[in-house]
Amino acid sequence: MTRHSLCRAALLASSALLAAPAFAQDWPPAFQPLPDFYGYMTPEESMDTFYLPPGYQLEQIATEPLLGDGIVMQWDYQGRLWVVETTFMLNLDELTSATPGSSIVILEDTDGDGVLDSRKVFAEGLVLPRALLILEPGKVIVGEAPNIWLLEDTDGDDVADVKTALTEGNYGGLGGSIEHNPNGMFWNIDNRIYNAYLDEVYRWNGEGFDVERGISITQWGVAADDQGRLLRQGNSAAPSMSFVPDTYYGRSTIFTRNRGNHEWVGGPSRDANRVWPIRPTPGINRGYVDGMLDERGALIELTAAGGLATYRGTALAPEDYGSVFVPEPAAHLLTMSRLFDTGTGMHLRKAYEGADFLTSTEERFRPVFAATGPDGALYVLDLYHGIVQDAVYITNYLNDWIETHDLDETHGANGRVYRLSHESGTASEVMDLAALSTDDLVALLAHDNGWHRDHSQRLIVVQQKQDAVPALRALFSDSPSALGRLHALWTLDGLGAVDTEIALAALASSDRDIRAAGLRVSEALMASGDQQVTDAFLGLIGNTNNDWQVQYQLAASSGALDDAHRLDAMIDIIAAYGANYIALDAVLSGVPDADVPALIAALFAVEAPNTGIANAITTAVTGLTRVGTAEEVAALFDQIAAPERAPWQRNAAITGLEVVLAGAADPGLAPPLPRAPTGSWTVDDLGTPHYAAFREAVGTADAEQAAIYAAQRAANAPPRPTSALETVDGVPMLSLAAEPTALLALTEDATLATRVTGLTYLVTWPGKDQ
Incomplete structure (x- = not known):
């Protein structure tokens, strides 16, 4: 089978910039066979494994040894890239990596050639941090279970020297499941900070957080469109979208249904979940289950997705603006979907049929995070790892695959960052926002690149630049840019x-x-x-x-x-x-x-x-x-x-x-998500957890943290009087102080008799003949 050729650019620096040129071949590409090599590949060798649609270009801007095992990245106001390096599942001998071995590093291009060539360690000795937010120069928020920290560099050397707890004991659990711990720390246009897997929303008050109740059930990653509608990513489904912000559903203890939050936007089918690997992908955790792989042996639907991005830049094709990119590390690809306003909501549709946006034949290509950069390009963080499944959930089947192919041989700490652009796109100017005047920051609120709009607004708000108010009022009143007016309003x-x-x-x-x-x-x-x-x-x-x-x-x-x-x-x-x-x-x-x-x-x-x-x-x-x-x-x-x-x-x-x-269906619930026709997860012992004792220990840690979290919630919740509803032998029962004579009288209505009689069986009162 013919594959798209990917030629290498010249080596530009010690940390090589390798570029795949714009494609001119037919699309989609031909399906490839399984590779015959599963070990470590050099950055140069890896570039020959990628496939992209025509017109797009892929460049490596950072590789090992400059970068280790990165899971989260964010650009600062100066245009430098910050990466959280983790110690997650390095091998099968040390199942837990809950040791102080993780770091936050700052990568910088010091000579302007497009390659990140400088590395500084801002903080080290961390335990599996999951979230990063750069507040302002010298101030960074880090989510490290079970706490959230404010790390400060007070002397300007790019090394944190002050560590202050912002919240303690409720940002996940130390030793708990990585898959079920909070992450995100996403600053949205409404100046609130949102997370995944945590029902709290934060507002920075200059010293710490004002906390609001929210809703969050998805697993890894938070993004938003231009209007601030949140998208969150579950591992095995396309992103859900919130039409109603989280905090509204934290107000009531009586009305707990929350339609409009985490709404499925993939339509009546499961098309939005479909993935198109470039080759067979047997190395997934449930690859033995019927319906997980197609007739070619390739993954059918998302199974390990996370770290999504809504693209709001300038360097891809103009029609790509607003598209949603989802990394799928188990299938070695990055999906691309487009959002459409249907007139009654939003709809997510895969950009390509029969192919995914960025695919690789390499087993160790593990995209885990995507983001729009200050230059308007789309950036992808590659964990470059053999193992991407938490040991808690590794099945016998997957463990055999890992051992057979030596995937726990790490070849050291590896990490790669890729830049994606299009021949019709335009790069945005990268500038030091922290060095700009207040008026210049306000002007950037109408920039074509959403990164500039977001970060200019955040800097103005975090630093409470009250001198911006006159210019903001003028921008809100007079700007020809609707997005500029929107950002001015929120600022x-x-x-x-x-x-x-x-x-x-x-x-x-x-x-x-x-x-x-x-x-x-x-x-x-x-x-x-x-x-x-x-x-x-x-x-x-x-x-x-x-x-x-x-x-x-x-x-x-x-x-x-x-x-x-x-x-x-x-x-x-x-x-x-x-x-x-x-x-x-x-x-x-x-x-x-x-x-x-x-x-x-x-x-x-x-x-x-x-x-x-x-x-x-x-x-x-x-x-x-x-x-x-x-x-x-x-x-x-x-x-x-x-x-x-x-x-x-x-x-x-x-x-x-x-x-x-009576257990009747709530008529207001969302229609159930269409389910894929997969077979049983129990096939001989293939689906048995391989590390049962470790799973039990992590489960215990999760349960302990859940109890702490529940106690915190109960202590902070307003007290409620005793409910009349009880559960008796698993059956709901209402316990009243007196006979409900008016309700019982409705049994005389022939149209209601059966329904009311059935309900009264589940109501008790003193003297009732049971």
């Missing part, structure tokens, strides 16, 4: 400088993204009773131009209204948009727990049949039944059974009771 918010005038202008904007952001930045003004902003907010209800993002944000932000306006506005929003469960969950998340009975009474007061109101009744009854006191549940039963209750309202309420007590 003003980060400086605490959004006033009534700015808020009103944002809410009246013709740009949907500025209007949606305007709703968020207006919340503090509404909460303080600003009547002008409140009136503008209320005026948007029913006047969103059918824009789904504005509707979702309007729903979420309604919880910030003051007491005089909140409940009425919520009812209007539910009536207008509550047929959509994302909008419904967003608005209900903002109902104070104490106001839920009043909400239910207001919903029942709506006389005309309305789908949104009916959905809200079902959801509200479900929530209150789960956590309400005996008195609250008894009052709820009386409301449901009231003689004036309309049949459509009563039906919706009874459905809510059935969800809790």
Whole structure:
């Protein structure tokens, strides 16, 4: 089979810059056979193993010995590359790498030839750090389970000399599973810091974190599009997207459904999960399972994905802007998908059919992290490792593959960084942002390269450059760049400088993204009773131009209204948009727990049949039944059974009771993700964990950390009165103080008798004949 030729560029420095030229061959490339060599390949040799679409160029900008085993990278304000080097799974003799052997290094191109040639060790002696965030020159945040540290270089020598704990005991567990520990530390356009596998969101206050509750269940990697809609990566599925920011769903203890957060955006099929390795990939953990590999022996779907990036630069093809790149180290490739606005949400679609964006025939090519660089190119971090599976989950099958092919022979510490560009792209100027004036930083908020916009905003906000406010107001008002205006708005918010005038202008904007952001930045003004902003907010209800993002944000932000306006506005929003469960969950998340009975009474007061109101009744009854006191549940039963209750309202309420007590399906849940037709994981002993004792020890550490984390959560949570709902022999039961006579009377209604009788079996009270 003919393969695409990849010629080598000349050696430019001691750390060689090797480039694959733009391709002119047909696409997709021919499928290749298994390699006959699985050992260490030099950086020069590795370059002959790659395949790219026509027009793209691949360059090596850092290799060993300059770089070790890197798992996370980030560019600083000076254009230098910071990499977290790990000691993860170096071999099969030392299953745990939870020893102080990890480092954070700074790599720099000192002679301007495009190659990173200088290495400085900023911090060492770390234990498997998982997250990195550069706050400002000399200040770096590091997530090292179970703590988050602020590392500071106070004397300008690029070496950390002060280490301060920002949070202790809740950023994963030391000795716990790497796959189930937090990571991310992603600074988003809203000036909040988001993570994966952690339900906390942080805001930097100049000295530490202000903490908000959030939602995060995915495994490795956080990214966002231009508007700040978060994407998170699970190991075995395409990225999910949050249309509603995490923190809104941390507000309520009654409404726990969170549609619009971690929504599947791959459509009704599993196409977004499909991968196209360039050759057979038997060396995956469940390669023995039917349906994991296709007829050619190649991985069918993502299985070890993480470290995703939303490309927002200038050096790839113009049509690539906004695309999502996902590293898949088990299949030696980098996927590329495009995001589309469907008019009702976002949709993710693979960029190529039958091929993936960057593939390699080399077993040790392990892309684990991708990011847009200051020059507008896409960068890929290669762990260059034989083993990429945590020993906790290594099966007998995979262990045999590793041993047979000597994949735990590491050849030392290795790491590589690749730059990807396109012949039609344009490189952005790399500059030292920290040396620029405030006005110059503000001007960069309208730059074509999202890296410049993001980092200029972050620097202004972290350093609280209040002198930027006049220029920011001018940029927000006058810039022809919608993205420039959006960043200006969020930067003003980060400086605490959004006033009534700015808020009103944002809410009246013709740009949907500025209007949606305007709703968020207006919340503090509404909460303080600003009547002008409140009136503008209320005026948007029913006047969103059918824009789904504005509707979702309007729903979420309604919880910030003051007491005089909140409940009425919520009812209007539910009536207008509550047929959509994302909008419904967003608005209900903002109902104070104490106001839920009043909400239910207001919903029942709506006389005309309305789908949104009916959905809200079902959801509200479900929530209150789960956590309400005996008195609250008894009052709820009386409301449901009231003689004036309309049949459509009563039906919706009874459905809510059935969800809790009878195990009925919650009608608001997202459709289940289509599942791949894979076979049994138990085939002889191939799927048995090979390191059972180690797995047990890690499981114990995970359980101990989970208990600590739960105790912290319970201590910080507002106390709740005792719920009427109990579990008796695995069956939910409501325990009331008195007979629910009004509910029992509904059994006389022939249309309800069966349903109500079934529910009363699951309700107990003093004197009930059991």
